[in-house]
Each structure stands twice: as structure tokens, then as C-alpha cells.
Amino acid sequence: MTFLFLGVACYILFVYLMFTSLWPLSTLYFIWLVMDWHTPERGGRRTTFVRKWKVWEHVRDFFPIKLVKTAELNPNRNYILGYHPHGIMGAGAFTCFGTDSCGILEMFPGIRPSLAVLAGLFRIPFFRDYIMSSGLYPVSKQSLGHLLTKSGKGNAVVIVIGGAAESLASTPGVNTVLVKQRKGFVRVALEFGADLVPVYAFGENELFKQVIFPERSLRRRIQDLFKSIMGFAPCLFAGEHFVILPYRIPVITVVGSPIPVPKRVAPTEEEVDHYHRIYIEALCKLFHEHKVSCGLPESQKLRII
Template sequence: MTKEKTQLKEIVEAVSVLQWVLSFLFLGVACIILMVYLMFTSLWPLPTLYFMWLVMDWDTPEKGGRRTTFVRSWRVWEHFRDFFPVKLVKTVELNPKKNYIFGSHPHGIMCAGAFACFSTEACGFAEMFPGVRASLAILAGLFRIPLFRDYIMSAGLYPVSKPSLANLLSKKGKGNAVVIVVGGAAESLASSPGVNTVVMKQRKGFVRIALEFGADLVPVYSFGENELFQQVIFSEGSLGRRLQDLFKKIMGFAPCLFVGERFAFLPYRTPVTTVVGSPISVPKRVTPTEEEVDHYHRLYMEALTKLFHEHKVSCGLSESHRLQII
């Protein structure tokens, strides 16, 4: 029998999620405003010294970052997990003597499932997959924001750039699982309750990286991710969609118009179940051919589709639900 939550527990969970949402939306901008403001006060030496150090530290995110167990193990992430709740499901053992690229789907609005499972210790990834180290790769531009970059690096987040991925897959030994949200900003624009759409047909860069470093491909699907917010979906060709696409092209991410349960910012208390599928064995090819890339990309799409259909009913969807790959 499920234990009844106390009112205090529900409040703590809500606050834990709210701080994460506000950090996702505003912390980067707040850090920029703070540093600029301090430059025009008597405290100007502080941001000056920081920016001098930032120049010297510029490449650190792509050279291994500054991951800390302290931040990843904050108690706040356990309350964050319990709010929805988020659950991590293992389908097979992973060999710690190999490297992996996890393709995470769908993006949703904020990747709550991927963050909880792979960027915190709240869902028990380390215990579930002993010897395997998960590293969530996100938009590289975020690591150029002063102060904010240091916070996200401490949580074990990395830029989704070629140098960063190469470092994780070649300089960190074996047992590395690099998590890439393949659909990115384009997929976030398709996020809506009841929708199971992934943007992947033209996304082959992660497969090429897997071949170059001999990293096995692992499909991951977070059931319930698209149910967390209601989004205003603009039709293709509309002014709203053109503005979103223009912003995405310039900034690298898409501005989604969404609303949650309370205060508009809180997501709905909908379970998110992140299922890690079976690895696809990938050979090492220093210069993979287009035929090889297409072959393993096709195998990956087939494996993702199989994973979705095998687990959709147990994760709350009906048998009639289908996965749409665009």
C-alpha cells in the first residue's frame, strides 16, 4: 500500500521542483544581470577577477568539467523525484568495460526525466548500473554564462559538442554513458500531452560519434515527459512558429509557451518512467562511411520503436498509442 504523503512533504516537493523550473528558465539570465550590475558598483573587482579567471577556465566544460557528488546528491533532488514521481527502469545489464551513448527521448519542455535519472543520484543510476558513469550533455552555449556554468558543471552536465563528447568517450576510460537528448529544441516544440513524437530521422550526428569511438548505442524513453506541461502549439508556417524557429536558429533553443498546474510554472504531478533499453553493439570506425552511419541509425530507430511498444502499457499508455518518428 502506498504511504500517504503529508502536507509538509507535498510542499517540500513542490518547492524543490519550483526552484528547478525557475533555475531552468531564469538563473542563467539572472547570473548575467548580476555580473553586469556588479561591474558598476564598488564591488567591481569581484566580477573583474571572475572574468579574468573565466578566460583561463574557458575550455574546462569540454575537458571534463567539475562534476561533484555533493551537488548531484543534494536531498532536494529526492524531493524533486518524488513530486512526479520519476522512476528509472533497467531492462538489461550494461558492461562497465564498454562506453555508451544513450539517446534520450522525448525532450519534453524541460527534460525532467533525463535530469533526475542522469544528472542526479536520486533515481539510483549508480546502484542500478554499477561501474557505469552517466553524463548528461546539454546545449553548449549554456556553459558560456558566468556563474551558471559553474553550477551546471558541478551537477555533472557537459556541452553537447564534438570536443566534449570526444573527451568523455576517449579520456575517461571505460564505463562512460554519455546521454544525448537527440531531438533537442525542435522536439520540445512538439511536446504536448498525449503526443509521442520524436525528431530523429535527420539526426545522425550521435550515431557518427558512436562509430568513431566504438560506443554502443542505447535507446532511452521517458514515458510521461510530454504530460508535464500544456503547451501552445503553433502550426507549421504560422507567425508564432516562424518566430520560434528564428529564435531557435539564433539562440540554439526554442521559446515554448507552456503552462503547468500551479502558479503556471509547476508541472503536473504525472509519473515519469525512464526506461533504459538494450545496447546496440557498434564497431569502432575512425572515419565511418555514410552507409555505416545510415545502417546503425536505422537499427537505433527500430530499437527505440521496439522499446516504446514493449513498455508503453506498463508505463500508463494504451495499446493504441504509437510512436511517431519525424
């Protein structure tokens, strides 16, 4: 409900208050918003209180969502975790890394997870303060740079690599990840000397059924145009019970082994391509090693686009 409606509701509330006797509240908040504009990219306002809300445990148990560790993460290093696939809502990404309900702090001692999401969400009044309190950050270079340089070691920045474009390929029974042309996260990892870690969430694509429009069709072009303007894709999807409730399918989020990455102030294209290729190979290996134990048939393929 918050994913679909809270942002819009916050906009409506902000405008509505301007035309009531409570207009000073909106005016004061607008002044605060201008003064606080860059806070999300400078460390935000993360609070343990929100990350440990009891409701997140109910969210975890609804599916259920499980976090699986395959290797240690050294707290003396920084990391960029590439999360795949996006799915419709990224339920596994938020529950595992945007809250403490899946036990990530106990599983990886000394590691501080930070989920990077669409930067436009931090322009929504009231909503921005809510998501900042859960430890969400804009997926911008300035924000990533701050997390990887100003907060010591042990930072694990989680990026949903495929983003909104990948959500358009989300459908049950298909494991498609958009990563071939996504190299920016590798460049950032090299610039700040952060190790790369592939993460795959088995079951993420099973939570909703989506109408997939053919490439180059008018409806798909409209989706792509909307995505390019607004930053997110308008998916036509349905779940069970009142349509918007996701199916109760287990989501198993597997964290792979870290890929050592050297620090390069100005990485070359060859270096970026080299570590990008290693990352894709590690992601494929992670998928095929765990697909059977996570409920997929041996014949299931991972499609890289």
C-alpha cells in the same frame, strides 16, 4: 525555477556588480572565465556532493520520476544513451542522469552517467560552474570525444537527441520524437566505438501544456528563427499552480538494451545509415514493449519525424 530564471539572473548579477563597489569580483571572475573557457569540454568539474543533494530526492518524488532498467550495461564498454522525448524541460533526463537521486549508480554498477546539454549554457557566468558541478557537459564533438576517450571505460553519455526542435512538438497525449535526420550521434558512436542505447521517458510530454503553432505560420517561424540564433526554442507553455509548476505526472524513464557498435575512424554514410536504422527500430521496440505498463493505451503510436 533554475531552468527558467537562474541563467538570466546570473547574467544580471554579473553586470550589476560591475557598477557597484564590488566590481573587482566581476572583473576577477571574467579573467577566471577566460582562463577556464575550455574546461567544460575537457572533463568539467563534476562533484558527488552536488549530485547527491537532498533536494534532488524531493524533485524525484514530486512527480514521481522512476528509472527502469531492461538490460545490463557492461562497465568495460562506453555508451551513448539517446534520450527521448525532450519535453519542455527534460525533467526526466536531468533527474535520472544529472543527479544520483534515481539510483543509476546502484542500478548500473561501474557506469558513469554524463548528461550532455546545450553548449551555450556553459557561457553563462556563475551558472556554468553550477551545472558543471552536477556533471553536465556541452553537447559538442570535442566534449563527447573527451568523455569517450579520456575517462576510461564505463562512460554513458546521455544526449537528448531531438533537442530544442523536439520541444516544440511536446504536448500531452502525443509521443513524437525527432530523430530521422539526427545522425550525428550515430557517427560519434562509430568514431569512438561506443554502443548505442535508446532511452524513452514515458510521461515527459505530460508535464506541461503547450500552445503548438501550425507549421509555416508566422509564430512558428519566429520560434524557429529564435531557436536557430539562440540554440533553444521559446515555448509557450503552462503547468499547474502559478503556471510554471509542472503537473504531478509520473515520469518513467526506461533504459533499453545496448546496440553493439564497432569502432570506425572514418565511418561511411552507409555505416551511419545502417546503425541509425537499427537504433530507430530499437527505440520503437522499446516504446511498444513498455507503453502499456507505463500507463499508455495499447493503441498509442510513436511518431518518428
